[in-house]
Amino acid sequence: MKNRRDWMFVGCLLCISVNLLAEEPRQSEPLPKPGELNLCPLGDREGVHHLHQIDPQLFSGAEPEGETGIATLAKLGIRTIVCVDSLPPSQAIAEKYGIKVIHIPLTYAEITEDSKSKFKAVLESQKKPIFVHCHHGKHRGPAAAAIFWQIMRKGSHEDALKILETVGTSKEYQGLWRDVSNFSPDQLKPVSADELVADASEPGFAHSMAIIDRFFLQLDKDRAADWKRTNPEEKLTSAQYALLLKEAFREGHRLLKPDVEYRHLVKESEQLCGELEEALKAKQLQKATQLFYKIEDGCISCHSDYRD
Incomplete structure (x- = not known):
């Protein structure tokens, strides 16, 4: 076992060295065997942070920062960018480097069957x-990359979860861990390549409000039950719903233009949700209730002043 670990370590070093020196796309790196995971952390590059090679054909990382980030990806040989964030990178800039952008936005709560x-259609x-x-x-x-890898290499759930562990995916996002752990290719349906678009953004903040409303209503049920879960089939805790609500406000804030008058109110709600999450984790239920009402009052006030 020790020799095997040594060889895996050497392989990872070689993987990193090749990518550090890469100025041209790599053409002939051998592909892994079915089920084999070749996960290599690559760190931060110019314009692209938290970069990981999951497979010679698959990378993950943070949002590429403008043309600098796109150029860095081009040097790594990337030919397709799949954005699961709310805001996709510029297709026009990507095209300059021979890269195509596909936008499949996800929430923090789940990875839908669609x-x-x-993902399979992209592959x-x-x-x-x-x-x-x-x-x-x-x-x-x-x-998302862990699902891609399972489709590509027919890999195990255990190895797919190693991707999340290595990259540092928070276990507070239980829906993401659940959907990676329970993934089955039998659930997939045919999707035409025509359905893969460069910008699948929903109509701005209105879509974010629908997501916010969903998580808020669940927290309202929990608050009405004195923060005691009444549905035994519900897997997420109240604190985890507060986290999802915080992320929904954060995404909504990012979608709003800087000159929108109520943008600062959305940011305040995001911060209150963070405090609510911490109060629920600490079992400070009275404080949690007070924070929930602050969030609710903020929503009512904002709707009264700004909603069309």
Whole structure:
């Protein structure tokens, strides 16, 4: 076993060295055997943070920062970018480097069956290597990449979860861990390549509000039950719903233009949700209730002043 670990370590070093020196796309790196995981952390590069090679044909990381980030990906040989964040990178800039952008936005709560089916369609119709990214490159992106890897290499759930562990995906996002752990290719449906688009953004903040409303209503049920879960089939805790609500406000804030008058109120709600999450984790239920009402009052006030 020691020799095997040594060889794995040497292999990872070689993987990193090749990528550090790469100025041109790699053409002939041997592909792994079915089920084999070749996971190599590559660190931060110019314009691309939290970069990981999951497979010679598959990378994950944070949002590429403008043309600098796209150029870095081009040097690594990337031919397709799959964005699972709310905001996709510029297709026009990517095209300058021979890279195609596919946008399949995810929430922090789950990876839908439709999204998984689109992942398979990407693998069947788009050029490789593929770079999968979210905003920070730690949660949604690696979870999506773990599904990509399972489709590509018919890998095990255990190895797919190692991707999340290595990259640092928070276990607070239980829906992401669940969907990677329970993935089955039998669930996938055919998707036409025409359905893969460069910008699948929903109509701005209105879509974020629908997600916010969903998580808020669940927290309202929990609050009404004195923060005692009444549905035994519900897997997420109240604290985890507070986290998802915080992320929904954060994504909504990112979608709003800087001159929108109520943008600061959305940011305040995000911060209150973070405090609510911590109060629930600490079992400070009275404080949690007070924070919930602050969030609710903020929503009512904002709707009264700004809603069309």
